[in-house]
Amino acid sequence: MSEEPAGGDLARLRRLNARTVVGVLRAEAPLTLTEIAAQAGLSRATVEDVIRELAGRGWIAEAERTAGTVGRPARRFRFRADAGRVLGVEIGTHTVRALVTDLDGRTLGAARSAVDPSTGRRRRLAAVDRVVARCLEKAQVAAAEVYATGVATTGLVDGAGRVMHADSPPEWTGVDLTEHVGRLVGGSVLVDNDSRLAALAERWRGTARFADDMVYVLAGPRCGSALISNGRLLRGFSNAAGEIGALSAVRWSDAPGHLMAWAREHAESPQAEQDPKRVFAAARDGDRSAATAVRRYVRDLAVGTSALVLTLDPQLVVLGGEFSQAADLLVEPLVAELNRTCVRTPEVKASTLGEECAVLGAVRLALDHAEQLPLERSAGL
Amino acid sequence: MSEEPAGGDLARLRRLNARTVVGVLRAEAPLTLTEIAAQAGLSRATVEDVIRELAGRGWIAEAERTAGTVGRPARRFRFRADAGRVLGVEIGTHTVRALVTDLDGRTLGAARSAVDPSTGRRRRLAAVDRVVARCLEKAQVAAAEVYATGVATTGLVDGAGRVMHADSPPEWTGVDLTEHVGRLVGGSVLVDNDSRLAALAERWRGTARFADDMVYVLAGPRCGSALISNGRLLRGFSNAAGEIGALSAVRWSDAPGHLMAWAREHAESPQAEQDPKRVFAAARDGDRSAATAVRRYVRDLAVGTSALVLTLDPQLVVLGGEFSQAADLLVEPLVAELNRTCVRTPEVKASTLGEECAVLGAVRLALDHAEQLPLERSAGL
Incomplete structure (x- = not known):
């Protein structure tokens, strides 16, 4: 290649590189620039650039230096799991649950409430409101701080987060959960069937890893x-x-x-x-x-x-x-x-995973979405 | 980014760019550098480099210039579908078929032979040998010129191209088709079940496009x-x-x-x-x-x-x-x-698609594989 790649190509390359670096740092303990470069298959200069950009945006931080045997210890970097918060919600026939985690899926707060199976739509949604509020309060997370929310519900859900069909609970067919939960918190709301999200949870932290x-x-x-x-x-x-x-x-x-x-x-x-x-x-x-x-x-x-x-x-x-x-x-x-x-x-x-399975899968759905965000935001880097 | 990306990054970017340019040229009539750059979202300088490299390797050629209204017409480039040949083979209970095409899937030669359902393994494989030889002869393609071969067979096939189980024809369970067909032609041999390859064909040229x-x-x-x-x-x-x-x-x-x-x-x-x-x-x-x-x-x-x-x-x-x-x-x-x-x-x-369905799918399987080749070969570019 005879000259430096032009603007559009570089933006594409930078997105790729940012994704690779974030992936390496998420999977590992704090790493030096040399270690990141080796694992990502990137040059040290490129890694330096990506790190500078992601640190500026809050996604990556320098880890505390630990004393080496000889001379000044090398700088190490870590993914900042506290750069964002996600919420998982499960709306079942007998129970409503919520769970707030950081970007590593570490629990910051949890809440649940039993609901009578005969409870109708309005009162069930009111229970969702209360459980979500309680959960956010416990986690000391403001509603606007939530990056993304996953919602697990019984029934068949369409691509837009509306329940297409549910045999139970009563009045559940037709409820628009993207809209309802979207009024409670900031960020995107993603809704799916509780079995599907339980499967995601099993693959994330359960028996199907x-x-x-x-x-x-x-x-x-x-x-x-x-x-x-x-x-x-x-x-x-x-x-x-x-x-x-x-x-x-x-x-x-x-x-x-x-x-x-x-x-x-x-x-x-x-x-x-x-x-x-x-x-x-x-x-x-x-x-x-x-x-x-x-x-x-x-x-x-x-x-x-x-x-x-x-x-x-x-x-x-x-x-x-x-x-x-x-x-x-x-x-x-x-x-x-x-x-x-x-x-x-x-x-x-x-x-x-027991009873937490579906709400954990809802968190996983939210995390999958949140993980796109640093990359999108650094796209113009 | 403060400096030019280093070697490893550039190789990755170049593979990406080569794939994009080949994709654009395969889908379209001959295009000018400016048109390719616009459709690929790449700089003109980058496109020029990629074209030079791919042309050197035979994958892209300059199209004949057509007179424009004013001045000298711009150079146009096209994908060279004749840069490679692929073979599709179908081994059914009643019939053996073969089909040679160029990289656009245009037929260069075809052959078939009826086989009695009771025919055993040795004689059935001998029929395959004859049909493949006849097909290559009609297409005037040497066995060594074949880039990749897809084989459609009745029965359940393992990932290495061996028939795990077939109720019919006789003696078919256990036959190693990758090995047998690999002795007939150059390039990789990919084997799959005939229904699967028929589905691929339907999606490529049939009713499931x-x-x-x-x-x-x-x-x-x-x-x-x-x-x-x-x-x-x-x-x-x-x-x-x-x-x-x-x-x-x-x-x-x-x-x-x-x-x-x-x-x-x-x-x-x-x-x-x-x-x-x-x-x-x-x-x-x-x-x-x-x-x-x-x-x-x-x-x-x-x-x-x-x-x-x-x-x-x-x-x-x-x-x-x-x-x-x-x-x-x-x-x-x-x-x-x-x-x-x-x-x-x-x-x-x-x-x-009628009776040709499975052999056409075998060709598609071979093409999917062949389409990786220009990219792999230009990886060191």
Whole structure:
């Protein structure tokens, strides 16, 4: 090349370089310029420039110098996780949760509130307002400081953050969550289905950390799924991917019924709450009718799971949702069923993240968005 | 930035720029330097450098000057589609095909040979050798000139080009096609399942040209599928994605049987070939038992198709395979079934590429690979 690249080319190169440097510093302890240059595959001069620019914008800071053995210690730089705040919100049928973190996903504040399943739209949204306010207060973060917010909701969500369809809670179909949550905080609001965000969380901090191809199966009062392929959530053309449970042939609509029916038949009184999870306790205690109900549940759950496994050939199936607490009863027979039907049976693991799974995924969604910001802002560098 | 970027950065920038310029010139008629610079978003000086380098390597040529209205016409450049040759091979149960094209996918030579379904591995591979040799001869291309070869085969193929499993033809499981075809021609050999490559072809030149999310359904004596998401083939963790037909609950294993059974019952003699396609002709002629067989076929085909649609939420379903010639009888009732079961019914279209579909996809696979070559080779530029 005969001359220095012109303006447009340099801007492109600088964006690339800024992304690389931020990536290196996020993944590591504080590094010297020489170390950053080596890991990023960039020249020292370029790294110096990028660091100067990103430091000016608050994304990178000099770490405290530690005394070396000989002479003056080299300057080290670190990513400033406190340069931004993100918010995660989960709106479920029984609970509303919020979580504020820094850019490394470290919790700065959390809040939750139980909600009656019969609560309608207006009062449910009011609970969201209260939980978000409480969470921000605990974290001592002003609403305007929030860089990005992820929202996990039950139901099918369109690309603009409106609930297209939800069987429950009442009046939930049609609610515009981007608009509602956008009035509470600054920054962008991103909304997605709770199973999908639970899958993101499993890949971030849960049991699927190294799986680029993963099927998440929601095992709860309703069966659901979320799919990750090549490291990305599969959303589909109209954001409706993962709805295989709607096909009666794969039996997911029948599966939880085996547990419900047992709980109903074995209720201590007709008024007692029919918690299907009681069947797992009874099965562990050697109750044969409970064991039969669990076996029927797994057999039906396996049909839809096989369909997903055969379609996507994932590395891993993660069993999530409230019934995944009974992994000791479910995983082994589920694997046996998959062995019967699948070309290759992937590993099957239960979620380890528990009830926080969806709100953690909402934080991850917000972080994915926030991570674009330093790069965009330094684009004109 | 205070100084000129260093060596490593420049190499990266140059690769990026070369890719951009090749992309612009492939998509367009011959362009002037100014036009290339505008479309690529690069400086004229950079474009001049890239063009000089790529021309030196044979990938770009100066187009003939056409007289302008005033003064000397500007120089124009074009991508040289004849800078490389690619080969596509299809090895089916009944036919072996080969196709040689230039880098624009223009046919330079084609050959095919019928093969008896009972033919074993050795004789089938010998047919491949003959068809490839004949095709290269027609195209007047030496085996060593082939840049890259795509191979479409029936069966499940592993990532290294070996057939993991094939119900037919005989002795096909275990054959190493990368190795066998690699002995016939120069360059890389890439092997994949015929349904997948048919899907690639539909997206390249067929009915799915604008669909980034697409399900290809192979409707033939065997049902099969291939999936494209975000513009990329879904291959899965062990290259076994798309095998939903193995799950009996989705009825693909039963579906073709309705047509076969009708053909058997209505054979003119027990020795007559039982071509299931005769049922379509009879159904069009108003034969009620034929119409019933077709209706049952579609009903079963729809179960597996619904499972794929609900899982992936594609923009488009393409019906391929030999039965897709009866699209007039199949598409409308298939859509009606999908309407009953799916959250959103995608568009359903029949393949328009006919029997050449898989070999064309094999060419596309080879082209995708070949298109990396000018960039790799100019990396040290």
